[in-house]
Every structure is written in structure tokens, then in C-alpha cells.
Amino acid sequence: MMKSICRFCLYIFIVLFLFPFSAYTQASGKKFVVVIDAGHGGKDPGAIGRIIREKNINLGIALKLGALIRENHPDVKVVYTRDRDIFVELQQRANIANRVKADLFISIHTNSATNRSAYGTETYTLGLARTEENLRVAKRENSVILLEDDFSKRYEGFDPNSTESYIMFEFLQDKHLEQSINLASSIQRQFKNSAKRVDRGVRQAGFLVLRNTGMPSVLIEVGYISNRNEEAYLASEKGQLQMAKSIYNAFCDYKSDCDRKQGAVVSRNGAKEKTDSSLQSENRTIVVTKTNSEKSSASSGSEIVYKIQIMVSPKKYGEKNSCFKGLSPVSYYRENGLYKYTYGETTDRKKLLQELPRVRKLFKDAFIISFKDGVKVK
Ligand SMILES: [Zn+2]
Structure with a gap:
């Protein structure tokens, strides 16, 4: 009996004190x-x-x-x-x-x-x-x-x-x-x-x-x-x-x-303002544009183009390199002195979302990024 009362007290204690605290933090x-x-x-x-x-x-x-x-x-x-x-x-x-x-x-x-x-x-x-x-x-x-x-x-x-x-x-x-x-x-x-x-x-x-x-x-x-x-x-x-x-x-x-x-994320959700830091890093982004013959119809016009970013490296790798684990086509853009490798290219985000689980089996941190007029969208 004593035991169950104690357990009850403990339960009350947890509900009253710990939950509000965790909500606060x-x-x-x-x-x-x-x-x-x-x-x-x-x-x-x-x-x-x-x-x-x-x-x-x-x-x-x-x-x-x-x-x-x-x-x-x-x-x-x-x-x-x-x-x-x-x-x-x-x-x-x-x-x-x-x-x-x-x-x-x-x-x-x-x-x-x-x-x-x-x-x-x-x-x-x-x-x-x-x-x-x-x-x-x-x-x-x-x-x-x-x-x-x-x-x-x-x-x-x-x-x-x-x-x-x-x-x-x-x-x-x-x-x-x-x-x-x-x-x-x-x-x-x-x-x-x-x-x-x-x-x-x-x-x-x-x-x-x-x-x-x-x-x-x-x-x-x-x-x-x-x-x-x-x-x-x-x-x-x-x-x-x-x-x-x-x-x-x-x-x-x-x-x-x-x-x-972190502030930039908040303001983008709210007032949709860009902070200095996001503007700065945007300026440092160099997107590798493909030659006209290679250029797919997806990247023409000012439509938003989606790609899956799979890895980042200070080193440049050829498209057929084994580090891409057979994924093709792979391209890259440069940002802050690093090569950022991407897979796929489409204006249909849904299509890429369907692809994502398969890509994540190979690159568990893969995520979708978008480009407008060849510039990465923040
Ligand atoms: Zn040492």
C-alpha cells in the first residue's frame, strides 16, 4: 500500500514538475x-x-x-x-x-x-x-x-x-x-x-x-x-x-x-526577410552550368529546378567515380570552397520526393535542394 502511494506521489511529481519544465526548455x-x-x-x-x-x-x-x-x-x-x-x-x-x-x-x-x-x-x-x-x-x-x-x-x-x-x-x-x-x-x-x-x-x-x-x-x-x-x-x-x-x-x-x-530561419518563416549571412553565402555560391548541348529542358526558363544533394567534399570527382555508388546523372555546384554533389534534375519536386528514400539508402543524409535561374534557392 505504502508502495503504491509513493508511486502515485512520484507520478504527480513528474506530471507537475518535469513536464512543464521540459515544455519550458x-x-x-x-x-x-x-x-x-x-x-x-x-x-x-x-x-x-x-x-x-x-x-x-x-x-x-x-x-x-x-x-x-x-x-x-x-x-x-x-x-x-x-x-x-x-x-x-x-x-x-x-x-x-x-x-x-x-x-x-x-x-x-x-x-x-x-x-x-x-x-x-x-x-x-x-x-x-x-x-x-x-x-x-x-x-x-x-x-x-x-x-x-x-x-x-x-x-x-x-x-x-x-x-x-x-x-x-x-x-x-x-x-x-x-x-x-x-x-x-x-x-x-x-x-x-x-x-x-x-x-x-x-x-x-x-x-x-x-x-x-x-x-x-x-x-x-x-x-x-x-x-x-x-x-x-x-x-x-x-x-x-x-x-x-x-x-x-x-x-x-x-x-x-x-x-x-537560426534567426534567418525564423525571419524567413515570418517576415520573409533575408539576413546578411544568407545573402553573403548566396553570393559565394557558384553553380556549375552545363553546356547547351548537355542542358536538359528542365533547366530552361526561370522555373525552379530540384536536385538531391548527396555529398560535400573539398575534392572534385569525375561523374563516374565510385564514390557516387552508381548514381547517375551526378553534377555539382561550388559553395564556400567546397564541391557539393547532386543527383537528378527535375522541375517536378514530387518526383524527386519519391526518389529520395532510394537515394537515402546510399547516402543517408541526402536532401532536396532547389535552383532558380542557376542560383541555389535558400
Ligand atoms: Zn595528441
């Missing part, structure tokens, strides 16, 4: 969640310098970055994959980000090279490494899984030291690539302009920790621990704070861009 919008991932930790020191270990530099910058965000952005929730010197498995780091439904994942690492004169900063997004140097960085960072029990099973036989293992990153579909590249570019700009570091550019490589996160994500190499001067800078409080501030500035730009875009 939904109405006011979900908090923006950023996961800050200090690379390595505990038994895994990362790269080892003369005076400091990589894990300590990473943690120092991560905590300073998190503190800056918490101080200045009450609307942002900061989650650390580690906030002290402990070992966290690579998969676990991605799991944390996925579990809290993070909007952004920032992984912080420190580089190392046998050439001790190498120095400077790099920010990576997920993709196929185009150079030996980028592949080397991914191999070194991924090799931490060798410290995990059962890594072969957990990572499906992935061998971090074998170049063949990295082929899978070539045709990876990353729907967040564009946002990740935007943030990465902004971080590199800040490193150069605010912290006065050497900018070695935005790069791509196959990092396991980025592969398994379902949100825009970057991996930062804040400098070379193997370079005496850079190590001293990164070991210092001042150096770590400058790096954290640079990442923080880039984060602020990224976040306000997200907020603006």
Missing part, C-alpha cells in the same frame, strides 16, 4: 553545448617534450578555454571529456559528445616532429590526408588506441599505423564538413592575428575521434612540443592563455554565426 530553445576534449591523459602522456608532456599542455588550454566560455556565455553548456589527468579512451570521448548531443566538438592536441625546427599551428577537420605529413599526425594521434584493452574489436580492426586503414576516410560523407572547416579557418586566423603564432593552415586527416562524433568537430594542434621555443611558450601560463583566447574568439564568431542563421 523546448520553448526557450536548447542550450548550445560545446565539448572540449583535452587530448591524451593519465597513462597516455601524448608527445613528450623536454620540460612538459603533451597531455598537460592540452589540459591547460582546454580548461582555460572552458572557463572563458563559461564566464562569458551563460547560454552555452561546456562539457569536458576530461578535466584532470586521467586516461579516457578515444571512443569514450566521442561517446560523451554524442550523449550530450553536443553542437560542437573541439579536440586539443600538441604536435611533435623529428625535425626539431618545425613549429606552428594546424587545425584539422575529418577527411583523407593529402600529404604524408598530415597522415603522420593522424597516425600518431590515433595510435593512442593501442593503449586501450580490446582496441582491435572496438575499432573494427583499424590499425592506426597502417596506411591502408586510412583509405576509408576518402569517401566518408561528413555533413558537418562545411561548418567544421569554417571554425577551423577562424581558429587559424585567430592563432595568426591574436596570438601571433605561425599559421600552418587548415588540413584534413583521418582522426578516429572526429570520425565518431556526429556534430561539427575540429582537432587543433596548438604547436610543436619538439621545438624548444614553442614548447616553452606552450608550457607557460601566458602562452596557454593566449591560445585559449584565440580558440575562444573563433568559438564566439562560430556561435554568433549559428545564432544568426
Whole structure:
């Protein structure tokens, strides 16, 4: 009897308190969640310098970055994959980000090279490494899984030291690539302009920790621990704070861009106004127009033409490339420096809607986009 009364009380409690609360949080919008991932930790020191270990530099910058965000952005929730010197498995780091439904994942690492004169900063997004140097960085960072029990099973036989293992990153579909590249570019700009570091550019490589996160994500190499001067800078409080501030500035730009875009959606539904950001990105859209002989009747006149966007890549692929999984005809348009590949072309949106489930079996994030007079309709 007592038990059933208690259960009843609990039920009342849930109805009275939890439901209104969840309605409230939904109405006011979900908090923006950023996961800050200090690379390595505990038994895994990362790269080892003369005076400091990589894990300590990473943690120092991560905590300073998190503190800056918490101080200045009450609307942002900061989650650390580690906030002290402990070992966290690579998969676990991605799991944390996925579990809290993070909007952004920032992984912080420190580089190392046998050439001790190498120095400077790099920010990576997920993709196929185009150079030996980028592949080397991914191999070194991924090799931490060798410290995990059962890594072969957990990572499906992935061998971090074998170049063949990295082929899978070539045709990876990353729907967040564009946002990740935007943030990465902004971080590199800040490193150069605010912290006065050497900018070695935005790069791509196959990092396991980025592969398994379902949100825009970057991996930062804040400098070379193997370079005496850079190590001293990164070991210092001042150096770590400058790096954290640079990442923080880039984060602020990224976040306000997200907020603006959300605003654009609202105003389009309401007053049908376009914000500056949507106009800007429209200006950056370059649509590849077909030659007259190729041009189908569908794209003539000023009718709206519909296509299914299947993937985005910084790389240009031929129409017959196996990455399109046999879909034809495939074309592309360029936007923000990326190739955006589309399948099909018709003025009949319904027809494309019927096609969509079949295409999604091959490209699960495929969606319909429209063009008017060769310009993408926002
Ligand atoms: Zn590292």
C-alpha cells in the first residue's frame, strides 16, 4: 500500500514538475553545448617534450578555454571529456559528445616532429590526408588506441599505423564538413592575428575521434612540443592563455554565426526577410552550368529546378567515380570552397520526393535542394 502511494506521489511529481519544465526548455530553445576534449591523459602522456608532456599542455588550454566560455556565455553548456589527468579512451570521448548531443566538438592536441625546427599551428577537420605529413599526425594521434584493452574489436580492426586503414576516410560523407572547416579557418586566423603564432593552415586527416562524433568537430594542434621555443611558450601560463583566447574568439564568431542563421530561419518563416549571412553565402555560391548541348529542358526558363544533394567534399570527382555508388546523372555546384554533389534534375519536386528514400539508402543524409535561374534557392 505504502508502495503504491509513493508511486502515485512520484507520478504527480513528474506530471507537475518535469513536464512543464521540459515544455519550458523546448520553448526557450536548447542550450548550445560545446565539448572540449583535452587530448591524451593519465597513462597516455601524448608527445613528450623536454620540460612538459603533451597531455598537460592540452589540459591547460582546454580548461582555460572552458572557463572563458563559461564566464562569458551563460547560454552555452561546456562539457569536458576530461578535466584532470586521467586516461579516457578515444571512443569514450566521442561517446560523451554524442550523449550530450553536443553542437560542437573541439579536440586539443600538441604536435611533435623529428625535425626539431618545425613549429606552428594546424587545425584539422575529418577527411583523407593529402600529404604524408598530415597522415603522420593522424597516425600518431590515433595510435593512442593501442593503449586501450580490446582496441582491435572496438575499432573494427583499424590499425592506426597502417596506411591502408586510412583509405576509408576518402569517401566518408561528413555533413558537418562545411561548418567544421569554417571554425577551423577562424581558429587559424585567430592563432595568426591574436596570438601571433605561425599559421600552418587548415588540413584534413583521418582522426578516429572526429570520425565518431556526429556534430561539427575540429582537432587543433596548438604547436610543436619538439621545438624548444614553442614548447616553452606552450608550457607557460601566458602562452596557454593566449591560445585559449584565440580558440575562444573563433568559438564566439562560430556561435554568433549559428545564432544568426537560426534567426534567418525564423525571419524567413515570418517576415520573409533575408539576413546578411544568407545573402553573403548566396553570393559565394557558384553553380556549375552545363553546356547547351548537355542542358536538359528542365533547366530552361526561370522555373525552379530540384536536385538531391548527396555529398560535400573539398575534392572534385569525375561523374563516374565510385564514390557516387552508381548514381547517375551526378553534377555539382561550388559553395564556400567546397564541391557539393547532386543527383537528378527535375522541375517536378514530387518526383524527386519519391526518389529520395532510394537515394537515402546510399547516402543517408541526402536532401532536396532547389535552383532558380542557376542560383541555389535558400
Ligand atoms: Zn595528441
